Amino acid sequence: xxxxxxxxxxxxxxxxxxxxxxxxxxxxxxxxxxxxxxxxxxxxxxxxxxxxxxxxxxxxxxxxxxxxxxxxxxxxxxxxxxxxxxxxxxxxxxxxxxxxxxxxxxxxxxxxxxxxxxxxxxxxxxxxxxxxxxxxxxxxxxxxxxxxxxxxxxxxxxxxxxxxxxxxxxxxxxxxxxxxxxxxxxxxxxxxxxxxxxxxxxxxxxxxxxxxxxxxxxxxxxxxxxxxxxxxxxxxxxxxxxxxxxxxxxxxxxxxxxxxxxxxxxxxxxxxxxxxxxxxxxxxxxxxxxxxxxxxxxxx
Amino acid sequence: xxxxxxxxxxxxxxxxxxxxxxxxxxxxxxxxxxxxxxxxxxxxxxxxxxxxxxxxxxxxxxxxxxxxxxxxxxxxxxxxxxxxxxxxxxxxxxxxxxxxxxxxxxxxxxxxxxxxxxxxxxxxxxxxxxxxxxxxxxxxxxxxxxxxxxxxxxxxxxxxxxxxxxxxxxxxxxxxxxxxxxxxxxxxxxxxxxxxxxxxxxxxxxxxxxxxxxxxxxxxxxxxxxxxxxxxxxxxxxxxxxxxxxxxxxxxxxxxxxxxxxxxxxxxxxxxxxxxxxx
Numbered sequence: 001x002x003x004x005x006x007x008x009x010x011x012x013x014x015x016x017x018x019x020x021x022x023x024x025x026x027x028x029x030x031x032x033x034x035x036x037x038x039x040x041x042x043x044x045x046x047x048x049x050x051x052x053x054x055x056x057x058x059x060x061x062x063x064x065x066x067x068x069x070x071x072x073x074x075x076x077x078x079x080x081x082x083x084x085x086x087x088x089x090x091x092x093x094x095x096x097x098x099x100x101x102x103x104x105x106x107x108x109x110x111x112x113x114x115x116x117x118x119x120x121x122x123x124x125x126x127x128x129x130x131x132x133x134x135x136x137x138x139x140x141x142x143x144x145x146x147x148x149x150x151x152x153x154x155x156x157x158x159x160x161x162x163x164x165x166x167x168x169x170x171x172x173x174x175x176x177x178x179x180x181x182x183x184x185x186x187x188x189x190x191x192x193x194x195x196x197x198x199x200x201x202x203x204x205x206x207x208x209x210x211x212x213x214x215x216x217x218x219x220x221x222x223x224x225x226x227x228x229x230x231x232x233x234x235x236x237x238x239x240x241x242x243x244x245x246x247x248x249x250x251x252x253x254x255x256x257x258x259x260x261x262x263x264x265x266x267x268x269x270x271x272x273x274x275x276x277x278x279x280x281x282x283x284x285x286x287x288x289x290x291x292x293x294x295x296x297x298x299x300x
Numbered sequence: 301x302x303x304x305x306x307x308x309x310x311x312x313x314x315x316x317x318x319x320x321x322x323x324x325x326x327x328x329x330x331x332x333x334x335x336x337x338x339x340x341x342x343x344x345x346x347x348x349x350x351x352x353x354x355x356x357x358x359x360x361x362x363x364x365x366x367x368x369x370x371x372x373x374x375x376x377x378x379x380x381x382x383x384x385x386x387x388x389x390x391x392x393x394x395x396x397x398x399x400x401x402x403x404x405x406x407x408x409x410x411x412x413x414x415x416x417x418x419x420x421x422x423x424x425x426x427x428x429x430x431x432x433x434x435x436x437x438x439x440x441x442x443x444x445x446x447x448x449x450x451x452x453x454x455x456x457x458x459x460x461x462x463x464x465x466x467x468x469x470x471x472x473x474x475x476x477x478x479x480x481x482x483x484x485x486x487x488x489x490x491x492x493x494x495x496x497x498x499x500x501x502x503x504x505x506x507x508x509x510x511x512x513x514x515x516x517x518x519x520x521x522x523x524x525x526x527x528x529x530x531x532x533x534x535x536x537x538x539x540x541x542x543x544x545x546x547x548x549x550x551x552x553x554x555x556x557x558x559x560x561x562x563x564x565x566x567x568x569x570x571x572x573x574x575x576x577x578x579x
Contacts, residue, residue, distance in 0.1 A: 010482030011401045018394035018453050019409055025450025026416050029427035036427065096321065105314050114565045115322035118329070121561050121568060123511035125529045126553050129536045130332050133543065141331070144348035175325065176572065183573030224418075231420045235513045239533060253422035260426050261518065270426055277423035285418050 030278055037271035059268035060275075070247055071273070074255040077162060078230045081251065084166045085173065085226030090219065092170075093177030098211065100178075101185035102203070113182070117175035124172070128239025131168045136240070161249045165237055172236070173229065177222055184218045185211060220291050224284055231277055252277055329554065336360070336547040343543045359548035367535065367545070368523055369552050376510060376527040376556075382445055383509045384502050387452035391501060392494055394453075395460025396486045400472060410461060416454030421515065429518055443519045448512065452505045459574065463497035464490065500571040503564055510557060528553045 037059055041052045063071050096116065100109045119127065135142040138155035146153045158164065188211065196206055234253040237243060243250035243258060250258070252273055260270035335343055336359055337352040346353070363369050398410045421428075428447055437443030467490065475485050491498075513529040520526050526534075535549045561568060 006481050007401060008403075010486075011397045011403060013483065014393040014401070014486065015397035015409065018390040018413075018457060021390070021446065021450045022413060022416065022453045022457075024431075025428070025447050026419065026424065026454070027412060029424035029431065030419065032427035032431075033424055096318070099314055099318065105311060105318070108315075108318075112318045112322050113569065114561075116325050117565075117569055118325055118561060120572070121507055121511075121557055122329070122554060123513065123529045123532075123557070125511075125513040125533050126550050129532060129546070130328060130550055132536075133546065134328055134331070139344060139348070139543065141348045171324070171328075174321075179569045179573050183570075228418050228420065232422065234422055235529070238513075239536065253420070256422060257425065257514070260429075267426065274423045274426060277420060281419050281423065285415055288418065 033271055033274045033278060037268065037275045040268060041271075042267045043265050055268075059272040063269055063272045068247075070250070070255060073247060074250045074252045074273075077249060077251045078233070080162055080166060081169055081230035081233055082226050084170050085177070085229065086223055088170045089174045089177045090222050090226065092174050093179075093222075094181050094215070094219070096174075096178045097181030097185055098207065101182055102206075104203075113178070117179055119172045120176045120179075122172075124235035125239045127168065127172060128236045131164070132240050135164050135167075157245065161241060161245060165240055165249055168236065168240065169233070180222060180225075181215065181218060184215060188214050217291060217294070221288070224288050224291070228281065228284055231280060329558075332547055332554070333551050336544070336551040338544050338547075340542045340544040343547075356544070359544045360552070363545055363548045363552055367549060369528070369531065369549065371523065372526055372528045372531040373552070373556075375525060378441070379444060379448065379516075379527050380506050380509045383448045383452060384505045386449050387456050387505045388498050388502050390449070391453060391456025391460045392491055392498060393486065394457045395462075395464050395494075396482075396490050398457070398461045399464035400467070400469075400490070401482055410457070413454045413457040417458060419454075421451055425514065425518065428515070432519055438519065439521045439525060441525055444516055444525065447515055447519070448509055451515075452508065455504065456501050459497050459501055460494065463494055467493060499567060500574060503567050504571045506560070507557070507568065510560075 038054060038056060039052050040055045040058075044051075096112075099105065100113060103109065134140055136158075137143070140155075143153070143155050193206055193210060196210060201209070231252065233251050234257065237249055237251060237254055238257075241249040243254045247255075256270045256273040256277070259266045259273065331349070334351060335348075337355045337357070338346070339356050339358070342352065342354075342356070394409075394413075398406050432438055432443045432447070437446070471489065472485055475489060480488070510527075511529060512527075513533060516527055516530040517533060520530065523531070532549055532553050536546060
């Protein structure tokens with residue numbers, strides 16, 4: 001065998017298994033999903049089914065204009081989740097990472113880091129079921145605490161059902177952002193900070209003039225991760241509320257899932273929702289690459 | 301680093317705040333483990349925040365034996381181990397080809413994988429479900445495993461390619477001159493050198509697979525092939541009114557990942573940071 005032939009064969013043997021599985025499991029379904037959303041396919045065999053017709057954007061128009069406004073409710077909930085990240089998890093995570101990385105406290109940094117990150121590694125479905133028992137319903141800890149102050153309190157349904165969901169999301173993912181900030185803050189050259197200190201800079205000035213500017217790219221990356229994370233949110237809400245009451249806590253993924261797999265199937269609608277999610281992902285990817293190019297040096 | 305610029309008062313305040321966050325983070329889990337040792341009757345009638353007066357182990361026996369959690373547990377182990385092994389191996393192989401052999405098509409292929417990192421699986425759930433059905437893999441282990449491996453690859457290929465770019469070419473060229481083929485170089489030299497990134501990848505993949513719910517729930521029917529999270533989802537519906545057993549099923553699901561976290565917490569945080577920053 002020639003050297004060139006050996007090189008080519010090796011490349012194929014090494015790269016092809018991953019490429020084939022990836023194309024089959026991720027790339028092809030993505031395109032497939034977009035194509036399906038333009039047809040009237042609604043269950044049954046998909047290959048060789050002559051009833052499947054091309055209907056253009058009919059499903060999308062229906063999704064955007066149907067009277068219940070379920071799509072907008074779900075999208076708004078996704079935005080609330082992004083909001084909790086941007087205004088809650090990211091600032092909190094940043095603050096904690098700052099405290100830990102600047103060693104403002106000497107002992108226990110490892111301990112705090114491990115404890116605060118812990119919720120992130122637990123299955124969201126388990127967390128959902130746990131918090132359903134913990135803060136929702138007549139036998140919850142929440143009601144127990146309410147009753148210690150007001151023994152006659154009776155459990156009532158929450159009028160703003162997204163609030164407990166958002167609190168749990170805040171609880172789960174703050175540690176994740178803390179870890180990302182921590183990893184990047186540790187990459188800042190300590191000599192720069194030391195030089196500033198020798199020049200008499202106070203802690204506040206170090207934060208404002210050295211650490212914050214170095215973290216700009218990371219903060220933007222975190223915001224992007226927040227959006228993609230909100231699109232991924234499913235298990236937690238599925239377990240906590242199943243999107244109820246009356247669809248008030250649905251997010252796009254749950255709306256899609258319930259349209260396709262629960263009750264009377266509506267695949268065209270579900271596929272249209274999927275495509276919107278793919279579109280948002282694609283936009284995010286483009287933005288991420290841009291951000292990576294602008295701030296790339298600082299994130300290496 | 302010295303701490304002259306931080307006063308004692310500030311320090312106490314910081315300790316206080318951090319302690320509050322740490323306690324908030326672990327208290328619900330601690331609470332859950334405690335309540336799993338109460339019978340339903342005891343849970344409903346005593347203070348919800350109290351320690352169990354008598355430690356009751358019957359829930360564990362019920363959930364493990366009658367609840368079928370021994371099956372779900374071994375399914376979880378099977379899915380996680382096979383997925384981890386194959387994702388690590390395939391990612392290393394592709395990473396080596398992309399970083400060290402290189403063809404014109406490499407940037408395109410590598411780019412495809414990188415794009416996959418930010419893609420959400422929910423958006424491809426329906427086509428995946430239809431495809432798994434069409435090829436007759438519905439309610440089989442393979443029907444779950446193949447998607448799991450495919451979904452683990454984007455991050456894996458990205459991390460491995462990145463790591464292998466850091467290996468010096470001279471090392472490979474020396475082996476080439478000695479007459480070693482690329483496959484041999486990969487197996488004998490590069491793959492062992494990539495142990496650090498393989499460990500990181502294995503840990504990320506293990507956590508993700510162990511916790512995965514939506515795909516498992518969709519691709520399997522009945523209990524035979526379900527793993528722990530999907531079982532918990534169903535269990536919560538049927539056992540929702542028996543809190544003792546419900547909490548125990550959650551605790552049984554939690555304990556393995558807690559132990560895993562205690563052992564590997566530093567690698568886990570490192571892996572999460574490495575995987576998510578660049579995207």
